[in-house]
Amino acid sequence: MAVPAFAAPLAAGFADPVHDAQRSFAAVMRAMAEPGLAVPLASDLDPPAPLSREAAACALALLDYETPVFLDAALSAAPAVAAFLRFHTGAPVVDDPAAARFALIADGAALPDFGAFAQGEPDYPDRSATLIVQVQELGAGALVLAGPGIKGHRGFSAAPLPADLPARLAANRALYPLGIDLILTAQGPDGLGAVMGLPRSVKPVMED
Amino acid sequence: MNAPATAPASSMPAITYNFAYLDEQTKRMIRRAILKAIAIPGYQVPFASREMPMPYGWGTGGVQVTAAILGADDVLKVIDQGSDDTTNAVAIRTFFETTAGVATTTRTQDATIIQTRHRIPEAELKAGQTIVFQVPIPEPLRFLEPRETETRRLHGLADYGLMQVKLYEDIARHGHIATTYAYPVKVEDRYVMDPSPIPKFDNPKMNDSPALQLFGAGREKRIYAIPPYTQVVSLDFEDHPFKVQAFKEPCALCGATGVYLDEVILDDKGGRMFVCSDTDHCATRQAEGHTGTMSAPYAAQPGPLTPSPSPARGEGGNPTGIPSPLVGEGGSRPSRETGEGFATGESGEAR
Numbered sequence: 001m002a003v004p005a006f007a008a009p010l011a012a013g014f015a016d017p018v019h020d021a022q023r024s025f026a027a028v029m030r031a032m033a034e035p036g037l038a039v040p041l042a043s044d045l046d047p048p049a050p051l052s053r054e055a056a057a058c059a060l061a062l063l064d065y066e067t068p069v070f071l072d073a074a075l076s077a078a079p080a081v082a083a084f085l086r087f088h089t090g091a092p093v094v095d096d097p098a099a100a101r102f103a104l105i106a107d108g109a110a111l112p113d114f115g116a117f118a119q120g121e122p123d124y125p126d127r128s129a130t131l132i133v134q135v136q137e138l139g140a141g142a143l144v145l146a147g148p149g150i151k152g153h154r155g156f157s158a159a160p161l162p163a164d165l166p167a168r169l170a171a172n173r174a175l176y177p178l179g180i181d182l183i184l185t186a187q188g189p190d191g192l193g194a195v196m197g198l199p200r201s202v203k204p205v206m207e208d
Numbered sequence: 209m210n211a212p213a214t215a216p217a218s219s220m221p222a223i224t225y226n227f228a229y230l231d232e233q234t235k236r237m238i239r240r241a242i243l244k245a246i247a248i249p250g251y252q253v254p255f256a257s258r259e260m261p262m263p264y265g266w267g268t269g270g271v272q273v274t275a276a277i278l279g280a281d282d283v284l285k286v287i288d289q290g291s292d293d294t295t296n297a298v299a300i301r302t303f304f305e306t307t308a309g310v311a312t313t314t315r316t317q318d319a320t321i322i323q324t325r326h327r328i329p330e331a332e333l334k335a336g337q338t339i340v341f342q343v344p345i346p347e348p349l350r351f352l353e354p355r356e357t358e359t360r361r362l363h364g365l366a367d368y369g370l371m372q373v374k375l376y377e378d379i380a381r382h383g384h385i386a387t388t389y390a391y392p393v394k395v396e397d398r399y400v401m402d403p404s405p406i407p408k409f410d411n412p413k414m415n416d417s418p419a420l421q422l423f424g425a426g427r428e429k430r431i432y433a434i435p436p437y438t439q440v441v442s443l444d445f446e447d448h449p450f451k452v453q454a455f456k457e458p459c460a461l462c463g464a465t466g467v468y469l470d471e472v473i474l475d476d477k478g479g480r481m482f483v484c485s486d487t488d489h490c491a492t493r494q495a496e497g498h499t500g501t502m503s504a505p506y507a508a509q510p511g512p513l514t515p516s517p518s519p520a521r522g523e524g525g526n527p528t529g530i531p532s533p534l535v536g537e538g539g540s541r542p543s544r545e546t547g548e549g550f551a552t553g554e555s556g557e558a559r
Contacts, residue, residue: 017232018226018227018232019227019279019280021235021236022235022277022278022279023279025235025277026277026279028243029243029246030420032435033246033420033433033435033436034435061236061239062236062239064233064236064237066237067240122364123360123361123363124360125251126241126244126245126254130243148249148434148438149246149436149438150437176248176398177248177251177398181247199247200248201247201248201249
């Protein structure tokens with residue numbers, strides 16, 4: 001019989017809940033305001049694998065009992081992740097992606113179809129999902145974006161993500177003002193990771 | 209008896225607030241609204257506005273937004289109609305000094321967060337700065353369509369004909385678009401937005417600004433945002449293009465032109481002066497040695513004015529730090545001095 005996940009000691013939350021949450025949020029806000037920019041995000045969390053400490057910092061800063069959260073297959077497979085989130089945020093973990101306000105995606109390469117998530121309503125486009133996606137690398141690169149928050153154009157790279165990401169971002173943008181928002185997180189050395197925002201307002205610049 | 213013998217009899221526990229007053233759940237709720245607002249520039253996100261220890265109309269929305277984004281290492285500036293030392297600005301600045309212990313400043317370029325009531329500073333904002341607007345009525349269509357359900361639908365359909373008709377009726381009635389403040393703007397060619405009651409003079413500063421602009425309406429429970437480098441266009445017509453106010457006179461204290469001026473009544477004989485609405489801008493210029501027509505008490509001296517370092521302003525004594533001709537002698541100044549500059553028009557504001 002497997003040992004229940006709850007038998008293991010629960011990983012700690014923010015050491016300084018008020019200011020760590022503010023710092024994490026400030027990084028996410030800056031990332032959303034300047035899409036495609038890798039914003040440094042320091043985190044000393046030690047969440048259960050495969051949840052990364054940066055994604056955990058975003059989750060602890062933004063989730064609470066008001067925000068149903070969806071976990072992708074990799075995170076669902078580790079019960080300790082749900083236990084960690086439930087204890088520290090109180091967020092209900094839901095199986096139906098359409099019911100979730102936030103989604104945590106550990107496997108960026110297997111990014112689920114955006115259409116599975118809440119897109120918002122014409123009168124209330126804010127009632128849409130925010131996807132927090134873990135990737136390995138974030139930085140400047142060849143995927144070019146334009147739109148609010150970007151002076152001219154900005155190139156970014158993020159891996160691993162599906163090859164058709166630009167097309168999916170373009171399809172997401174076509175729904176504007178509906179659509180989902182992406183927060184990409186990447187681990188860095190010494191707890192200094194990065195976060196990048198890809199809100200629905202970004203327009204991928206396609207080469208033609 | 210188990211009397212609490214160890215309790216010190218004299219000391220009540222000091223009242224302590226959570227950092228920046230709001231509880232953490234409220235901050236999270238506001239932060240989520242801010243992120244959605246940034247993702248949909250110009251769209252009004254509903255939020256569960258809390259009761260704040262100040263009345264509606266005093267900036268409860270702006271204060272909640274500021275409290276949600278404020279960090280311990282932020283430097284806060286608060287202005288009210290451009291001024292750092294009016295009641296609203298002083299009260300809110302003190303509120304955050306007390307509840308968050310953050311550093312405050314009056315200098316625009318030193319601030320990381322600027323909370324403002326109805327002005328955008330004259331000094332250009334920089335990347336990394338955040339400006340928080342206090343908004344009384346966030347819905348630009350509200351006086352044209354009172355039903356929230358209907359204005360929601362109009363925004364959803366991007367049906368802004370009503371607003372164009374309103375501006376057209378201005379032209380039909382007055383010969384020009386008579387809206388001078390809270391002049392509606394269109395953000396990223398999608399949402400028509402109320403820029404809060406800033407003078408239309410400030411509207412062009414919102415376009416393509418390097419700073420993040422957040423708007424909070426406490427009574428109306430709405431948050432909206434303009435990310436940096438976002439297109440913000442003031443509504444107009446091809447044959448009646450949008451124009452900002454222009455002033456015939458420079459600032460009477462610092463000689464600045466191309467800035468927004470306040471009219472100050474000096475006496476009951478028609479005496480008045482026009483001074484910078486942005487007190488930090490005016491004080492900075494005066495410290496640099498700029499003078500205006502009414503820097504009179506020192507006009508006889510050659511050379512620049514004695515610099516008055518503006519960081520000390522608002523901390524007792526002369527509240528402005530400016531050798532103002534208004535203080536104690538405004539009423540006794542001959543109105544001839546003030547009348548001279550304005551002989552050509554009845555208002556310093558030209559259209």
